[in-house]
Amino acid sequence: MTEHFERDRPRLRAVAYRILGSLSEADDALQDAWLRADRAVTSEVENPSGWLTTVVARVCLNMLRARDTRREEPLDEGPRTGTTGPDPAAEAQLADEVGVALLIVLDTLGPAERLAFVLHDMFDVPFDDIAAMLDKTPAATRQLASRARRRVRGVPAPEADPPRRRRAVDAYLAATRGGHFEALVSLLHPDVVLRADAAVVPTPEPFVVTGVEPVARGAMASMARARFTGVVLVDGRIGLAMAERGRLRVVLRFTFADDGLITGIDVIAEPDRLGELRISVMGA
Template sequence: MPGRTDALAESFERDRPRLRAVAYRILGSLGEADDALQDAWLRADRADTSEVENLSGWLTTVVARVCLNMLRARDTRREEPLEEGPRTGTTGTDPAEEAQLADEVGIALLIVLDTLGPAERLAFVLHDMFDVPFDDIAAMLGKAPAATRQLASRARRRVRGVPVPDADPPRRRRAVDAYLAATRGGDFDALVSLLHPEVVLRADAAVVPTPEPFAVSGVEPVARGAMASMARARFTGVVLVDGRVGLAMAEHGRLRVVLRFTFADDAHDDRITGIDVIAEPNQLNKLLISGIG
């Protein structure tokens, strides 16, 4: 049926930007999103669409189902070594395009989405970001619409987060923002100005492969260590880590590193006294990552 195939192909190409946007937000990885679109097209091309009235909606469902299967297959989630990317979906992906897209979507959003379960993530992305009805999402998940609404609601609370707690006044949020900006911009002097003279940075074995946790002290050594993470800072955002303001990095849609900060005891001194760099998968899994309301 050439006419059917032509209509399907035309609809797919017309909707490709939206379908790619759906896949990227569900998966958090541009390479994997492109893989999902390719798989979705192969599935769609083999299907009988003679009775499909809304090809755009049907294609969104196909892409979403493929993405859901990919999420569920992440049984080794967060277990790849820090220096390596995900096993699939990175070939031919432009790092600059990925970084730009992450900024457009919101790095903190992508980080929090990666901490959600597949069903919660799908329900939130499809409904809250693309206005897909809960009845349609429920059919994809094999759940009742009411249960699907609850999934989206739980995800929404995590994504939107809560106000910064009293223990982290706004000026300390600004200090974390400034730390990220200085790291991204390679501004050594700005980093130095944010650090207490007795600052200590500690990193686990997933960051620095040593038998014991690695530690370095002093303003300049810690600032130099931060400068070494400039490339990763492009995929880093400000989030709440166990209820306190911190940083998290999610390159290619996977949570990789979390930074927890401590500050001087003096309520008027907002210089950073400690930085804990966490990348060990078991420890990352224990952290509660949420957005900042």
């Protein structure tokens, strides 16, 4: 089983990362799964790869269910940069490879929906096997995956959001990620207003910033977060969402002038407000 585990490690890590959305948690899940596999009697296991996938998925499911306080954790200024755990740059690169928007939407799913979707739609695990992990019937498990698929599947932006608004949001994210101050300034209306929850900084009260340069400077301060930010639909409108370590942390909603310049930015980080938003992937 040791040989099978080491051979399958890249795939098992990919499974764990997509279920959990966090590289450090995925590595923890693999360590736990290995300890369980090492203690198990496996002489009669006919499909070691499938069996190991099941072990890893069960560990991940337990970790998802234990995230009762995930929305109450303090919002950092950026990814943690301690001496242990994955390099933040490596985690940001992996998030880009998988799709930041996908990870953000996955975080809005319940544990059972997320497991069913990831295992079946991404790794071709049969519904019968997933049903056994969830203590549900295959038919019920199929429904879980179907509901998740509707949330995850990319949908086109509504006609009320013309392509130039998508370009503006794409450019806003690119400028913030790259630290391009002048490029960001060019996207903002002279009377732009930014409103932010108290949880964003955090501060005792919500705050408001007005004017092009103050708003742009505030955006530049969020460069670290921008690496984990993707373009999504927020209640049917083009916006941005950030998922640090696989967990939805911040959402930006935009308003626009007729010429396409950004007139307003609503920065949402309060857990209750985040929970009320409907986040979905935007199709091409």
